[in-house]
Amino acid sequence: MFFPESPDFLTELLGISKSTWLLGKREEGVGGNSADHRYLSRLNSSDAIETSRERFKNLIRRILQPHLGMGETACLDHLKGRDADIRECRDSAWQLLALATQFDRAYPRTTNVVKQFEIASLQIAQDFASSRSDDAIGALERLPWANTETVQWYLSECRRAPSHAVAARFPVQLLSLLVLLIAVGEEQPKTEGDRPGFLPPMIASRDPLTGELSALRYWFDFVQESSGLPSLDAVFKIMLADSGADDETRIRQGRKYRKGSEVPSVDRLQIMTKNIRKASSGKDLSECYIIGILACFLQKAFLQNKSVAQSFSRFDPMAPFNDWNVLIKLNIDSMLPPGGSQGGSLAQF
Incomplete structure (x- = not known):
C-alpha cells in the first residue's frame, strides 16, 4: 500500500513499456522477441501463468544480453545456483527487475x-x-x-x-x-574525491516564481555547465536540433521543458542527450541521460501529485x-539489513 506493487509505477509514469525497456523494441517473426514480450507482460499480473524454471531463466537471459550487453556465459554465471531467487521473481516484479538488471548484486x-x-x-x-x-x-x-x-x-x-x-x-x-x-x-562505495550527488540539489530545485518543483531546471543547468556552452538557449538549440522549424521554436520548447510545464518523453530525452553529447565531444556528459531520466520522473511525479490534490484539497503536491x-x-543505514x-x-x- 505504501510501496508500489511493481515497477510499472515507474514505467507508466515515464510513459514507457516495461517490456520494451527490458527487452528492447518488439520484433515479430523468426528470431524476434515478440513471444518474450507477451510472456513478460503476463508475469506478475492478475493473469497468473504456469511456467517452467527453464522458460523463466531463458526470459532473464533474453533481458540480460541486450540490456546489459552480457554474453551467454556471463548470463549463465549470473544465474548459477540462484533457483530460489528465480522462484521469488515469479511472484515479484521488483525482484525480477533486480535479478535481470543485476541490481541485486550491486545493491544486495x-x-x-x-x-x-x-x-x-x-x-x-x-x-x-x-x-x-x-x-x-x-x-x-x-x-x-x-x-x-x-x-x-x-x-x-x-x-x-x-x-x-x-x-x-x-x-x-x-x-x-x-x-x-x-x-x-x-x-554505494565511497571513495575520496567523489563528486557530490546530484539528487539532493535536483529535489531542492524550485521554480523561482511559483516555488514548485523544477527538477528539469536542474538538469538543463547541469547540461549547460558540463557542456561548456555559453547559454541555455545554445543548449536548447543543440538538444532540439531535430525538432521545430527554427531556432526560436526550439528555444521556446526548451524553455517549456526547463520550466517543467511540459516533460519530454523518454524517446525525446534519448535524442536530446545524443545531440548534446555529439556536439560536446571531449566533455564529460556520461551521466547526462540517467540524470535526465530521474529529472523527468520527479517532474512527472510532481504533476501527478497535483492531480491527487484536485481530489484531496488538503494535500500539498510539494509535500x-x-x-x-x-x-x-x-x-538509513540502520534500516538496511x-x-x-x-x-x-x-x-x-
Whole structure:
C-alpha cells in the first residue's frame, strides 16, 4: 500500500513499456522477441501463468544480453545456483527487475529492503481490504518516516475514510521510492574525491516564481555547465536540433521543458542527450541521460501529485519533496539489513 506493487509505477509514469525497456523494441517473426514480450507482460499480473524454471531463466537471459550487453556465459554465471531467487521473481516484479538488471548484486542490502517493503505493504493492503483499518494504520504509524507531512496527511485521510487508502496512495508510494534512493546512495562505495550527488540539489530545485518543483531546471543547468556552452538557449538549440522549424521554436520548447510545464518523453530525452553529447565531444556528459531520466520522473511525479490534490484539497503536491529534508536525517543505514541478511528494523512493520 505504501510501496508500489511493481515497477510499472515507474514505467507508466515515464510513459514507457516495461517490456520494451527490458527487452528492447518488439520484433515479430523468426528470431524476434515478440513471444518474450507477451510472456513478460503476463508475469506478475492478475493473469497468473504456469511456467517452467527453464522458460523463466531463458526470459532473464533474453533481458540480460541486450540490456546489459552480457554474453551467454556471463548470463549463465549470473544465474548459477540462484533457483530460489528465480522462484521469488515469479511472484515479484521488483525482484525480477533486480535479478535481470543485476541490481541485486550491486545493491544486495537495498534489494533486501525492497523485499521487506513489499511484504509489509502487501499486508497493509490486505488489512485495509479486510476491514482491519486499525491494524493497517498502526503499521503505517510505525514507518521510520511516519512523521513526514506526506505520511501524516495520508494517515488522516485513511482515518477519515479507509476507502481513501487506495485513491490517496500515490504520494506515500513516491515517498517510499525516495527512501530507497537514499538507501542506494548509502550502499554505494565511497571513495575520496567523489563528486557530490546530484539528487539532493535536483529535489531542492524550485521554480523561482511559483516555488514548485523544477527538477528539469536542474538538469538543463547541469547540461549547460558540463557542456561548456555559453547559454541555455545554445543548449536548447543543440538538444532540439531535430525538432521545430527554427531556432526560436526550439528555444521556446526548451524553455517549456526547463520550466517543467511540459516533460519530454523518454524517446525525446534519448535524442536530446545524443545531440548534446555529439556536439560536446571531449566533455564529460556520461551521466547526462540517467540524470535526465530521474529529472523527468520527479517532474512527472510532481504533476501527478497535483492531480491527487484536485481530489484531496488538503494535500500539498510539494509535500513529498519537502519531506526530503526529513528523510535525509533518518538513519538509513540502520534500516538496511546486514549483507545477505533478511533482518533489520524494517521487520517491525
